[in-house]
Amino acid sequence: MKRAHRWPVTVAAVTFIALLAAAGLRSAPSVMMVPLEVHFGWNRATISATSAVGIFLYGLVGPFAAALMQSFGIRRTMIAGLSLMAASTFVSQWMTQSWHYLVTWGLFSGIGTGAITMVLGAAMVNRWFATRQGLVMGLMSASAATGALIFLPFLAWLTSTGAWKPVVLTVSLVCLALIPLVAFLVPERPSDVGTTRFGEAPDAPPPPPRQVADPALALKVLASASRSPVFWLLFGTFFVCGLTTNGLVGTHLIAYCGDHGIAPVAAAGLLSMMGLFDLFGTTASGWLTDRYDPRRLLFVYYALRGLSLLALPFIDFDGTSLAVFAVFYGLDWIATVPPTVAITNRAFGERDAPIVFGWVMVGHQIGAATAALGAGVIRETWGTYAPAFLIAGTFGVVAGLAALVLPARQRLAEPLPA
Structure with missing residues (x-):
């Protein structure tokens, strides 16, 4: 490795690991859903509501975290997020009421994970990489699924006897262990x-000066970006991205499989299989984004995802059918992120793009929160998850068509003055 490349690669690796930890925390509620229901007697809709709050805050905090990274610093923002994640999950082992779960895993861990999210990957890529941005962003995006690959089978095994506290301790200790890694290597x-x-290039202009702390910066960037139709197209398609991934499949697939007699450990294995294939799919998406029109890539990703969700309620839920679904869906799990970031960079400029992408991520998490809560309510009302998956699949196909309306390469908004 060239000496000049050593630090960018090191920072990318540490960022990847931090995103893995955040992904592990976000996947934990899916394996705790049934144990909490049995232990406390809380119904599925109540538990899903906490997941929805955490998912929503994870997205809402993103643009403010991106603005904080420009003034307060990327390293300090990462440490603050990891500290809050570790503390909130550790304290939750003493919860006795559903509102305790809402405060610890919904409110505080949602804020903490909001600082360790895709906007962190976008900020890191823009600051440390002049080339290969799509490929590196693909790796950062794949971290969420890779986190599920690493954490979910182990977390599901911890709950195999009906226990939930071992999951809490594992997640909090992993986050705590990452703090010194970030402090010394970022x-x-x-x-x-x-x-x-x-x-x-050696003759490249110097980077823009560090911005003075401005609590309203995220809102100013939103006001500027919201005047562009491309922002709302990205926001809307990413709403569907969240609706069809971590909000629905990530939160409810294990419980959906349980309705068909599949044990939690086996169902978690399906999510892990998705994570494994998404590691390849999203990395390949980053490579493709550096070479092809990201609009057409988004069309393919959303349309195929929608069709797979429309097919799921009609399969036999045997080993072969679920394995085929896991491979097909896994390749497309978060493949939408690299082309979305590329369009955001081209439309709004590399300085403002991480904050704009943070607001686009808000749309993602609103969609995810909608699915996390809505699917739980549908399950309680109808006794089956099938309508939720059919609705999400339809939205996926519509989002694929909407992606073709996005503009090609022209600049759509002027950056805010430094």
């Missing part, structure tokens, strides 16, 4: 360690 800027961005 410099704020390439110039702080005497290097440049990966692939940056």
Whole structure:
């Protein structure tokens, strides 16, 4: 490895690991759903409501975290998020009421994970990489599914006897262990360690100066971006992305499989299989984004995802059918992120793009929260998850068609003054 490339690769690796931990925390409620229902007697809709709050805050905090990274710093923001994640989940082992679960796993862990999200990956890629941005963003995006691959089978095994506290302790200790790693291996800027961005030309202009702390920066960027139709198209399609992934499949697939007599450990294995294939699918999506029109990529990803969800309620839920679904769906799990980030960068500029993408992520998490809560309510009302998957599949096909309306490469908004 070239000496000039050592620090960018190191920072990318540590960011990837931090995103893995956040993904592990976000996947934990799916394996705790049944144990909490049995232990406390809380119904599925009540538990799903906490998941919805956490998912929503995870998205809402994103643009403010991106703005904080420009003034307070990426490293400090990461440490603050990891600390809050570790503390809130650790305290939850003493909860006795459903509102305790809402406060610890819904409110505080939602805020903490909001600082360790895709906007962190976008900010890191823009600050440390001049080339290969799509490929690196693909790896950062795949971290969410890879986190499920690593954590879910183990977390499901911890709940195999009906226990939920071991899950709480595992997640909190992993987050705590990452704090010193970030503190020592994530410099704020390439110039702080005497290097440049990966692939940056020697005569490249200097990076923009660090912005003065402005609590309203995220809102100012939103006001500017919201005047562009492309923002609302990205926001809407990413709403569907969240609706069809972590809000529905990530939160309810294990319980849906349980309705068909499949044990939680086996169902978690399906999510892990999805994570394994998404690691390849999303990384390949980043490579493709560097080479092909991201609009057409989004059309393919959303349409195929929608069709797979429309088919799921009609399969036999045997081993072969579920394995085929897991492979097909896994390849497409978060493949939408690299082309979405690429369009955001081209439309709003590399400085404002992480904040704009943060607001696009709000749409993602609103969609995820809608599915997390709505699917739970549908299950309680209808006694089956099938309508929820059919609705989500239809939205996926519509989002694929909407992606074709996005503009090609032209700049759509002027950045805010530094």
